[in-house]
Amino acid sequence: MVKQERAARTRETLVRAAAEVFARDGFVLASLTSISRRAGVSNGALHFHFASKQALARAVEDEAAAVVRAIGALARADGPHPLQRLIDATHALMERLDEDVVVRAGFELGSGPPRRDGAADLRGQWQSWVEEVLKDAERDGLLAPGVSAADASVTVVAATVGFEQLGAEDPAWMSAQTLVQFWDLLLPRLAAAEVLNGLQPGGTAAAASRRA
Amino acid sequence: MVKQERAARTRETLVRAAAEVFARDGFVLASLTSISRRAGVSNGALHFHFASKQALARAVEDEAAAVVRAIGALARADGPHPLQRLIDATHALMERLDEDVVVRAGFELGSGPPRRDGAADLRGQWQSWVEEVLKDAERDGLLAPGVSAADASVTVVAATVGFEQLGAEDPAWMSAQTLVQFWDLLLPRLAAAEVLNGLQPGGTAAAASRRA
Numbered sequence: 001m002v003k004q005e006r007a008a009r010t011r012e013t014l015v016r017a018a019a020e021v022f023a024r025d026g027f028v029l030a031s032l033t034s035i036s037r038r039a040g041v042s043n044g045a046l047h048f049h050f051a052s053k054q055a056l057a058r059a060v061e062d063e064a065a066a067v068v069r070a071i072g073a074l075a076r077a078d079g080p081h082p083l084q085r086l087i088d089a090t091h092a093l094m095e096r097l098d099e100d101v102v103v104r105a106g107f108e109l110g111s112g113p114p115r116r117d118g119a120a121d122l123r124g125q126w127q128s129w130v131e132e133v134l135k136d137a138e139r140d141g142l143l144a145p146g147v148s149a150a151d152a153s154v155t156v157v158a159a160t161v162g163f164e165q166l167g168a169e170d171p172a173w174m175s176a177q178t179l180v181q182f183w184d185l186l187l188p189r190l191a192a193a194e195v196l197n198g199l200q201p202g203g204t205a206a207a208a209s210r211r212a
Numbered sequence: 213m214v215k216q217e218r219a220a221r222t223r224e225t226l227v228r229a230a231a232e233v234f235a236r237d238g239f240v241l242a243s244l245t246s247i248s249r250r251a252g253v254s255n256g257a258l259h260f261h262f263a264s265k266q267a268l269a270r271a272v273e274d275e276a277a278a279v280v281r282a283i284g285a286l287a288r289a290d291g292p293h294p295l296q297r298l299i300d301a302t303h304a305l306m307e308r309l310d311e312d313v314v315v316r317a318g319f320e321l322g323s324g325p326p327r328r329d330g331a332a333d334l335r336g337q338w339q340s341w342v343e344e345v346l347k348d349a350e351r352d353g354l355l356a357p358g359v360s361a362a363d364a365s366v367t368v369v370a371a372t373v374g375f376e377q378l379g380a381e382d383p384a385w386m387s388a389q390t391l392v393q394f395w396d397l398l399l400p401r402l403a404a405a406e407v408l409n410g411l412q413p414g415g416t417a418a419a420a421s422r423r424a
Contacts, residue, residue, distance in 0.1 A: 026240060111323070123378065150393070151393045154390055154397075155393075157378070159371045161373075162371055163370050166370060168323075173370070178366055181362070181367070182367050182370070185363045185367050186401070
C-alpha cells in the first residue's frame with residue numbers, strides 16, 4: 001500500500017517534470033534525461049513508469065484533459081445559468097493555464113508539429129464544451145435577438161485560444177483583468193437584455209471560492 | 213545582371229522551401245538537406261545564401277513581416293474609415309495566412325519554444341497595428357459609447373491569433389465566412405450607431421480587388 005502510494009507519487013512527479021521541460025524546451029528538444037533529473041528520479045525509475053517521451057506527453061495531455069473536463073463539470077453543476085457558467089469556465093481555464101504547467105504544456109503539445117501517435121485534442125474538447133453551453137443558452141432564450149450560438153462559439157473559442165497562445169509569452173493575457181475586458185465588450189451584444197444585468201464578467205463568487 | 217536576378221530567384225525559392233519545411237516539420241526538426249532538396253538546389257547554393265537554419269528562419273519571418281506591414285499600409289491608404297480598415301485588414305491577413313506558407317510559417321516560428329537568436333515578433337507587430345487603428349477609430353468618434361479602444365484591441369488581437377492557431381489545423385477557421393461571423397457578432401457592440409450600417413463585415417470590394 002505504502003509502496004503503491006510511493007509509485008503513484010513518483011509517477012505524478014514525473015508528469016509534472018515532463019510538463020515543465022516540454023513547456024521550456026518544446027516536445028522535440030525535451031530529453032528524458034532532463035525530465036528524470038528534474039523529477040529527482042533515476043532513468044530506470046522513469047522507464048518503469050513511461051516507455052517513451054510520447055507516453056509522457058500523453059500522460060501530460062491526459063491530466064490536462066481531466067482538468068478541462070472538471071472545469072466543464074463544475075461549471076455545469078450549480079452555475080446560475082449557461083452564460084454565467086461559460087464566463088466562470090473561461091476564468092477557471094485561464095487560471096489553470098496560468099498556474100498549472102501541466103495544463104499549459106497539455107495545450108501547447110497540441111499546437112506544435114503533429115506527433116507520430118497523434119496528440120490529445122484539448123482545444124477540440126474545450127470547443128465542444130463552449131458550443132454545448134452556448135446552445136443551452138440559446139435554447140433557454142438567454143442570447144440577444146439575432147445572435148446565434150454558432151457565431152458566439154466562434155468568437156469565444158478563438159479569443160480563448162488566442163489568450164492561451166499570447167499568454168505563453170506574456171501572462172497578462174491570461175489574467176482575470178483581460179478576461180473582464182473581453183466579457184465587458186462581448187456581453188452587452190451576446191446576452192438578452194433581461195439577463196445582462198445579472199451577469200458577472202469577473203465570474204461568480206461561488207466559482208472563485210471553488211477555485212481557491 | 214542576369215546573374216543577380218538568378219541569385220535573387222534562388223534565394224526566394226529557398227525562403228519558400230524553408231517555410232514549407234518549417235510549417236510541416238517545425239523549426240527544430242527541419243533539416244537544411246530537406247530544404248535544399250525541396251528548393252531543387254545544392255547544399256552549397258543554400259550555404260551561399262544562408263549561413264544557418266536560424267538565418268533561413270529569420271528570412272521567412274522578415275518576408276512575413278513585410279506582408280503584415282503591407283496589409284497595414286494598404287488598409288491605411290484609402291479605406292473609408294478606421295473601423296472598415298480594421299475589418300479589411302483582418303480579411304487580408306487571414307487570406308495571406310491561408311494562401312501563403314511564408315506568412316503562415318512566419319507566424320508559427322514565433323509561437324514555438326524560443327530560438328537562440330530570438331524570433332521576429334509578428335504577433336506583436338499585428339497587435340500594435342490593431343491598437344493604433346482602434347485608437348484612430350476612438351479619436352474619430354466611431355466607437356459605440358462605453359467601448360474603449362483598449363478593450364476592443366484585446367478582443368480583436370486574441371480572436372485573430374486564435375483564428376491563426378486554429379487555422380493551422382483546420383483552414384475553415386481562417387475563412388472569410390468565419391471572420392464574417394466574428395464581425396457580425398462584434399460590430400453592433402463596437403461601432404457607433406451612425407457608422408454601423410455602412411460597415412461591411414465581409415470587407416470592402418476595393419480591399420477585395422486589391423487583394424486579387
